[in-house]
Amino acid sequence: MTRERRRRIVRRRRTAIGAMLVAGIAFLAGMTDAVGLLRLGNFVSFMSGNTTQAAVAIARGQTDHAVLLLGGLMVFVAGNALGIIIAHGAARRTFRVLTTVTVLLAVAAMLTAQALAIAQFYLIILAMGVINTAVEHIEGLPIGLTYVTGGLSRFGRGLGRMLIGQRHPGWLIQSVPWLGMAIGAICGALLETHFTASALWMTCSLSAALAAATFLIPPRLQRRLAHFQAPTRKIAKPGG
Numbered sequence: 001m002t003r004e005r006r007r008r009i010v011r012r013r014r015t016a017i018g019a020m021l022v023a024g025i026a027f028l029a030g031m032t033d034a035v036g037l038l039r040l041g042n043f044v045s046f047m048s049g050n051t052t053q054a055a056v057a058i059a060r061g062q063t064d065h066a067v068l069l070l071g072g073l074m075v076f077v078a079g080n081a082l083g084i085i086i087a088h089g090a091a092r093r094t095f096r097v098l099t100t101v102t103v104l105l106a107v108a109a110m111l112t113a114q115a116l117a118i119a120q121f122y123l124i125i126l127a128m129g130v131i132n133t134a135v136e137h138i139e140g141l142p143i144g145l146t147y148v149t150g151g152l153s154r155f156g157r158g159l160g161r162m163l164i165g166q167r168h169p170g171w172l173i174q175s176v177p178w179l180g181m182a183i184g185a186i187c188g189a190l191l192e193t194h195f196t197a198s199a200l201w202m203t204c205s206l207s208a209a210l211a212a213a214t215f216l217i218p219p220r221l222q223r224r225l226a227h228f229q230a231p232t233r234k235i236a237k238p239g240g
Helices: 002-040 047-059 063-087 091-108 114-131 151-162 171-194 197-213 217-226
Strands: none
Touching: 002 091, 002 114, 002 171, 002 197, 002 217, 047 063, 047 171, 063 091, 063 114, 091 114, 091 197, 091 217, 171 197
């Protein structure tokens, strides 16, 4: 077996593992978003929708609702930052991120009192912010986990390039997060409809199962799936 063939096999294996992981996490995000929307009346991972809702609330003079949603946007950003901090230096980076998500969802599921609804809302949003740091790319292709608009756009552009005869490998994988989130949202809606009291615990259980599964993924691959490489700065030569 040639070295190039061996590299292709390894690359395909990494891509397959990454795609399955992304599908599972997007499924969890979609399920959680549907449960949160039906239970709390607002999105917990779809921040574009919450931004539009906040703008409409401001225009209608619904200050309390606007403040709630704008607070959610800040919590989501904080969750992404927290995820990076938590994963920093970890050997099993994705495992640590998903374990944190599981803990946050478990605490949120415990807050059943109506008076704690806002705290529950923000905790779930925080978990969805953190989860975005679990996987950032697959073999150099950017991946979104709780937001799929960018992925659908990249999918559409890849389709267009294929139709005009241009090769753009990897565009098909952009459909994976959308499919995972769509199917997860359907399951989440069904869970919240039929098992209202325990629906959030079920999403927590799924998160725990995903975390356990990622523990088996080699640490090197976990770092690769979320590795951010800062652009190198060229140093100008004297007189150049």
